[in-house]
Amino acid sequence: GIQVEQSPPDLILQEGANSTLRCNFSDSVNNLQWFHQNPWGQLINLFYIPSGTKQNGRLSATTVATERYSLLYISSSQTTDSGVYFCAVDPITQGGSEKLVFGKGTKLTVNP
Amino acid sequence: GAVVSQHPSRVICKSGTSVKIECRSLDFQATTMFWYRQFPKQSLMLMATSNEGSKATYEQGVEKDKFLINHASLTLSTLTVTSAHPEDSSFYICSARGLGVYEQYFGPGTRLTVT
Numbered sequence: 001g002i003q004v005e006q007s008p009p010d011l012i013l014q015e016g017a018n019s020t021l022r023c024n025f026s027d028s029v030n031n032l033q034w035f036h037q038n039p040w041g042q043l044i045n046l047f048y049i050p051s052g053t054k055q056n057g058r059l060s061a062t063t064v065a066t067e068r069y070s071l072l073y074i075s076s077s078q079t080t081d082s083g084v085y086f087c088a089v090d091p092i093t094q095g096g097s098e099k100l101v102f103g104k105g106t107k108l109t110v111n112p
Numbered sequence: 113g114a115v116v117s118q119h120p121s122r123v124i125c126k127s128g129t130s131v132k133i134e135c136r137s138l139d140f141q142a143t144t145m146f147w148y149r150q151f152p153k154q155s156l157m158l159m160a161t162s163n164e165g166s167k168a169t170y171e172q173g174v175e176k177d178k179f180l181i182n183h184a185s186l187t188l189s190t191l192t193v194t195s196a197h198p199e200d201s202s203f204y205i206c207s208a209r210g211l212g213v214y215e216q217y218f219g220p221g222t223r224l225t226v227t
Contacts (some may be wrong), residue, residue, distance in 0.1 A: 031214045041150075041203055043218035045114075050214075086155065090214075098144060098209065100216060102155045 002091040006103035023087030031090035118219035135206030141186035142208035
């Protein structure tokens with residue numbers, strides 16, 4: 001099956017710093033989503049981005065589908081950005097099943 | 113928009129009993145709902161996919177007789193953990209997607225502890 005690799009696994013920042021999280025996937029995808037899992041376990045939708053670039057406030061994401069990677073940029077980080085960031089994909093080889101395969105996540109800690 | 117709720121948020125039960133978890137889409141009709149399981153400090157693993165009015169499709173290795181899924185309406189899916197054992201203790205999360213929408217929206221999760 002498809003492999004979804006996220007890097008780095010852990011990231012510690014000072015408040016105000018910028019960061020880039022990466023998601024590599026081993027096969028073509030129909031869907032790619034970025035999520036933030038907060039300390040209480042809730043997954044919050046950040047981006048639906050199978051290709052192209054999107055921005056939402058301090059966050060932006062870029063997916064280069066032909067090269068099978070996606071990047072999540074966090075600027076001017078805040079302590080509330082802490083948590084685990086997941087990339088999840090729906091591989092084309094699943095034939096439209098719409099099931100998401102999750103990476104292992106990047107744990108982000110933003111210190112005041 | 114696109115709010116998904118789960119109930120209960122936390123449940124403790126004794127070994128051998130059954131527990132039902134509800135997943136509701138509050139402001140859209142969910143043609144498909146998904147159930148995931150997450151162990152501490154690990155990623156989400158898909159357990160099953162359910163479509164309204166039809167039988168759930170279970171992932172390899174998931175016991176369908178142990179994890180009963182019912183998707184009775186376009187806004188409600190339930191997961192029943194039957195004859196629960198301590199190894200079933202985990203964080204269970206549902207997600208839902210609407211017709212013609214590729215994004216999945218997730219509920220807040222249910223933390224199950226079996227004693």
